[in-house]
Amino acid sequence: MPAMKQTNGDARGTRPVRIANVSGGQMEPAYQMRKQATMGDIDFITGDWLAENNIAQEAAAMEAGKGEGFKPNAWQGLQLTMDVIAEKGIKVVINGGGLGPHNLARRCQELSDKHGYGLNVAYVSGDSIVHRVRSSLEENGKLPSTFQDISETEHTEVTFTAKEVLAATAYIGARAIVKGLENGADIIICGRVADASPVIGAAWWWYGWSDTDYDRLAGAFLAGHLIECSAYASGSNFSGFHRYPLETFVDNGFPIAEIEQDGACVITKHEGTGGMVSEDTVKCQMLYEIQGNVYLNSDVKAILDHVQIKQVGENRVRFSGIVGRPPPPTTKLAIFFLGGYEAQNLANFAGYSWRRKYKLYETQIRQRMAEQGLADKFDILAFQVIGSARPDPRYMFESTTYTRIFAQAKTPEPLSALKLLLADQTQQKPSGLHWAQDMRTADPKSFYVYYPCIMPQDEIEEAVHLLEKGGKVKKTIPVTRPPAYEEWSGKRDSYDTPNPVPLESFGPTKRIPLGDLIIGRSGDKGPNVNVGFFTDRPEVWEWLRNFLTLDRMKELIGKDWKEGYRIERVEFPTIYAVHYVVYWILGRGVSSSTLLDNRGKGFADYIRAKHVDVPEKFLQWAVADNEEFL
Structure with missing residues (x-):
């Protein structure tokens, strides 16, 4: 196929930019990208495949020689959709590169070359600082002095060594994305940019904003927040679903943000898709993960006190009123390390006197553990009862609850011993106990600990790398830091309603x-x-x-x-x-x-x-x- 002319830049800045999100997590299926690309006109595809835990998963896989660091579903979506991306001139900015954005970018360039799409591919670097973290721990036994621990260690005591650290990623902003787009990139693969950064970068470039256009950047920041969790803004995870026919939410369309020149936006979705975009669905997503009335990003600080959310048409909700301020001098840093091993042992009880059965079962297990010297071998050992049996049940499921024995330890041996102990108790169990057929959850498996910090933005070395045919880097563009910072105390507003009434x-x-x-x-x-x-x-x-x-x-x-x-x-x-x-x-x-x-x-x-x-x-x-x- 010959190279195809890029068209969406022709309208750049003359109308709202249409940004379609295609992923809110690592399991999002590839076909959602193609659906967003084919079901209507859009200018950008964005996607968020990264959460705290799957960064650690990718690091462990890479160390074991079983992965390239990027999210497989992101690559599958690009393979399935690149022909449409090229034909329509859609630009793509995603964080699906994980810990290997260079690897995914190279794959994309090779695919474009193979089919003659003529697409320019780039990737962003600077978010991974694992080598610096490990070096500091090896040399000084602690993190760099400019890093600030926000893990609340008085509530959760955490220590780790350089060898235990799997990954350390800083949440970077949209500056490298903008530079990449300015230099002709059609597809930009990012790692741990902040969740909303792909959307911020798209709107920033589209309108040619300044990096001090704080109100506009803050509006784009919240637009990104609204659509980065895929269908959460258009009917998924919507707690008011019971007010509507269930058929409404069987297959929810993914959201689109139409961001305007001043940073306000309309949230919508393609016609003919399921779900809904309403004031209620948008409010739900707006309130999700914001942590108060001041929302922080590497490029801007968003003040949410005067937010406006108004229905302006069927499946069209306008979001406005966000005020921007200069960003803080620090950004979030996520450190992941091997925490040890964990297991969960599950057992069901049915019927009469279920609370007393659980009490007897826990007493039996704890006594056997003491006899075998296992009582102090666990970092965490929790006996949990899940559910509540219905009085006068109509069928057995209504009478069945289960116990979850959740355990963590530094080594797998105590967990294996616990599983054997439970097996030995089989014939001494209380009445009505039964197990599921699959007992694999009782086997020890490694787990990762998320350790949150903040670090100075000025210590991040961010860049965008443009590729040439064949996948080699032809140009690297270092990215400057924000021109101004505004200190933030870290103390958020907290209050009951002023002038309360009885x-x-x-x-x-x-x-x-x-x-x-x-x-x-x-x-x-x-x-x-x-x-x-x-x-x-x-x-x-x-x-x-x-x-x-x-x-x-x-x-x-x-x-x-x-x-x-x-x-x-x-x-x-x-x-x-x-x-x-x-x-x-x-x-x-x-x-x-x-x-x-x-x-x-x-x-x-x-x-x-x-x-x-x-x-x-x-x-x-x-x-x-x-x-x-x-």
């Missing part, structure tokens, strides 16, 4: 699930959960902001609350939302958390399931989920 003033109440009236979204940031709740009614908002206090959140968390946790709370009155960060509730974070919901995805719906006293006058807007499990 809840009794809202009139008589009825006890219902909070989720009948209120929608929410939650997720993780390392060891912390952030969660937001909102309404679409100004009348309900006045009650919600007075009801959902700091103390009320602790009360709703219930027995999961532990001494030593802390909570921050802010309000977003323009969208009728209350937002919290609950610190340390996920333990050591995703890759080594002991929790079943180690990413905090179910936290909002757990709180919404609580029965609370709601003013009766608001029941007209409540939507109950009364359907029985079939």
Whole structure:
């Protein structure tokens, strides 16, 4: 096929840039990229394949000689879609390069050369500083003095050596992406750029913004935040789904951001795709992972206090009101190291007296462990009961719960011994205990620990590398750092609503699930959960902001609350939302958390399931989920 003319640059800066996201995680299927490219007109494809844990996975695979560092699904998507990318003149900026962006870029250049697409490929470097981290640990026994630990070690004591470090990646911004686009790149492969950086870079280049156009950059930053989790903005993971026909969300279309000259944007999706783009779906994604009213990025600091979210058409929501400030002088640094080994042993109980059965089972196991000298061989040993048996069950599943014995240790031997001990207990088990057929979860497997820090931006050596035919680098362009920084204290706003009014003033109440009236979204940031709740009614908002206090959140968390946790709370009155960060509730974070919901995805719906006293006058807007499990 001959080289194809690039066309999307012809309209550059004269209309909103249409940026279609194709991935929000490493498992996103390749065909989503082709769908976004073929179902309508777009200018850019962006994709986010990286989370904290899979950086460590790639590092371990590379050390074992089993990988090239990039995400396989990203490469599959590019292989499936490159003909359309070339034909339509779509530009691509993705972080699917992981720890091997140079390897994926070379693959892309070779594919373009093979088919005569005439595409220019580049990759970004500077995010990986693992060699510096290892060298400092080897020479000084500690991290570089300019790095700041934000791991809250008083709650989770963590130490590691140079040999244990798998990866260390800094969250870099969009500056190298912009330089690559300015120099003719059609496909830019990044590693650990910040989640929104591909979208920021696309809009920055499209309009030729200055790096001090902070309001515009902040708007693009939040547009990137809204679409980087793929279909989360268009119907997936939407806690208000029960208000609509289930068919609406069977196959959700992926979102598109139409970013305007001033940084405001319209979130939409291709016609004919499932899901929905509504004020509620966009609010949910906006409240996800922001950690308060000040949102930090390497290129800009976004102030969210005056955000506006308005429906402007079917599956079209306009997002605006974001104020920008200079970025902080530091950026997030994620260090990953080998944490040891872990296993989980699962057993089911059915029927009568299930709580007492679990108590007997745990007592038996702990006594056998003491007899065998295993009691102090674990870093973590947690006995957890999952679920609650329904009284007077109608079928056996309603009567079945399970126990999860979660264990971590420095070496695999204690975990193997625990599995054998449990097998030895088979004939002494309480009545009604039964196991699943697959016991592989009880075998020791290595796990990784995520250790968050911040480091000075000025210590990052960022560059973009343009390739020539054959995949060799023909030009390397170093990237300057931001022209100005604004110190940030690290202390976020936290407050109950100003001038509160008594809840009794809202009139008589009825006890219902909070989720009948209120929608929410939650997720993780390392060891912390952030969660937001909102309404679409100004009348309900006045009650919600007075009801959902700091103390009320602790009360709703219930027995999961532990001494030593802390909570921050802010309000977003323009969208009728209350937002919290609950610190340390996920333990050591995703890759080594002991929790079943180690990413905090179910936290909002757990709180919404609580029965609370709601003013009766608001029941007209409540939507109950009364359907029985079939």
